[in-house]
Amino acid sequence: MEFDYQWLLLGLPLAFGLGWLASRLDLRQWRREQQSSPKAYFKGLNLLLNEQQDKAIDAFIEAVQHDPDTTDLHFALGNLFRRRGEYERAVRVHEHLLSRADLPRAERERAQYALAQDFMKAGLFDRAEAAYRALENTAFATEARLALLALYERSRDWPAAIETATKLEAAATGSFAQRIAHYHCELAHEADARGDSAAAEQALARARQAAAHAARPIVMQGERLARQGRHEEALATWGDLMAVQPERFALVAQAYATSAQAAGQVPQALRRLQTLYDQQPSTALLRALLQLDADPAARRRRLAEHLERQASVGAAAGLVEECLHRQDVLSPQELQSMHKVLAATARPLQRYRCAACGFEAQHYFWQCPGCHSWDSYPPRHLDEL
Numbered sequence: 593m594e595f596d597y598q599w600l601l602l603g604l605p606l607a608f609g610l611g612w613l614a615s616r617l618d619l620r621q622w623r624r625e626q627q628s629s630p631k632a633y634f635k636g637l638n639l640l641l642n643e644q645q646d647k648a649i650d651a652f653i654e655a656v657q658h659d660p661d662t663t664d665l666h667f668a669l670g671n672l673f674r675r676r677g678e679y680e681r682a683v684r685v686h687e688h689l690l691s692r693a694d695l696p697r698a699e700r701e702r703a704q705y706a707l708a709q710d711f712m713k714a715g716l717f718d719r720a721e722a723a724y725r726a727l728e729n730t731a732f733a734t735e736a737r738l739a740l741l742a743l744y745e746r747s748r749d750w751p752a753a754i755e756t757a758t759k760l761e762a763a764a765t766g767s768f769a770q771r772i773a774h775y776h777c778e779l780a781h782e783a784d785a786r787g788d789s790a791a792a793e794q795a796l797a798r799a800r801q802a803a804a805h806a807a808r809p810i811v812m813q814g815e816r817l818a819r820q821g822r823h824e825e826a827l828a829t830w831g832d833l834m835a836v837q838p839e840r841f842a843l844v845a846q847a848y849a850t851s852a853q854a855a856g857q858v859p860q861a862l863r864r865l866q867t868l869y870d871q872q873p874s875t876a877l878l879r880a881l882l883q884l885d886a887d888p889a890a891r892r893r894r895l896a897e898h899l900e901r902q903a904s905v906g907a908a909a910g911l912v913e914e915c916l917h918r919q920d921v922l923s924p925q926e927l928q929s930m931h932k933v934l935a936a937t938a939r940p941l942q943r944y945r946c947a948a949c950g951f952e953a954q955h956y957f958w959q960c961p962g963c964h965s966w967d968s969y970p971p972r973h974l975d976e977l
Contacts, residue, residue, distance in 0.1 A: 663689060663699050670706055679714035686710060698731070705732040708739065717743055734765055750775045750782075773803035777812055784816070792816065807833060807840040814844060823851040827861070838868055842876035849880040858884050873901055896925065899932070941974040 666689050673682035689695060689703040708723030721743060727736035737760050744753035754775045757768040776799035783791035796816070799809035810833040817826035830848050834841050841848075845865065852861030862884050869877040878898050882891050943952045946969055951962030953969075960968050 663695070663703075667702065667706065670710070674706075674710055674713055677713075679710050682710045683707065683714075701727065701730045701732055704730075705735065708736065712739065712743070717747060734760070734763065737763075737765075748778070750778050769803040770806055773799040773806040773809055776802060777808050780812060805836045807837045807843075810836075811840070811844055815847065818847060818851050821854075823855040824857075826851045827855060827857060831864075834864065834868060838872060841868060842872075842874045845874075845876045845880035846883060849883040852884065873898065875902075943974055944969045944972075945974055 666685055670682045670685035670689075673679070673685060686703050686707040690700060690707065695703070704723060704726055708720050708727065711717075711720035711723055721740065724736040724740050724743075727733055730736075737756050741753060741756045741760065744750070744756060754772055757772050757775070760766070761768045761772075776795045780792040780795035780799070783789070783795060793816075796809050796813050799806065800813070803809070810829060814826045814829040814833070817823070817829060827848065830841070830844050830851075833844065849861060849865070852858055862881065865877060865881050865884070869881060875898075878894060881894060885891050885894065943954055944956050945952045946957075946960040946962060946965065948960060948965040948968040949963035951960055952974075953961065956971065957969055959966050
């Protein structure tokens, strides 16, 4: 049977035409999909900007259905679910991304980080910890470690916090020495609570090693020595605090005075405290000086001089107490200082406070500027309520 070439001549144009028609149909379908996906995406973005989150979620879901391979749409949808507090749906979106075998490495790490944030916001801290730990040696390693550090602080897992902070400092993220010292101090507190004195001392030594100028380890070490009756050592330890962080010494000023009395070092302590008080006067240092000064006239003079320098309520109360104890009257200069203290103390209380929202104002309002309630201001100042 001979082949009829006429059929070939007729079939070739027909096949070409069918192929061209099929390509045009595919191209039209692709164009429709590409056009519908951006429209749904921009619609969702517009709704989100107008704070219509429910409708924005529906628009993003529609966009994802039109273009299931676009990861940015999945991330936008997952983040929106998290912001809405729908953590379970956010987890499903990001877990779906992680299940895709064709997902590039960078996008996979991004999805893992988003999933860890979902777990953290949902309060699933064990799963959040595992998700963050999976980001080690990735582009999100620093962010993951910072999140883990916050997690360990929240759960009071101090050994893990020390390990994570040490890694962050080694990676040149910043200085974490002060925080590491605080973590060791927390371990010392826990050791003292369970009666393990050796572990507490070791933790405090590590705290001072981590941050030599940190105030808290020195304060705690001095307090431990004072409780043990080792007052001379406590004074020497607190002397270090006076040298490296004098502004923090007020925290232990009265304890320092008590140890000085117990150790028989009152004159030396008075000189040191007076020198520090002249540089940085404070009510705490004043109380320590009054505790060590046995002369009633000198104590009264100290109180009066302090009131002239600072309008301190504590110093004013101390001066009144000193006068009552000696059954004496205030001098005109002392009365003037007392008036200055009372005026400064009363000034913030000469205000009206809204009973509905707590908004405070110097002038009386019939309508609250804060919550716009009417007649919500009691007609009395705060010091009269």
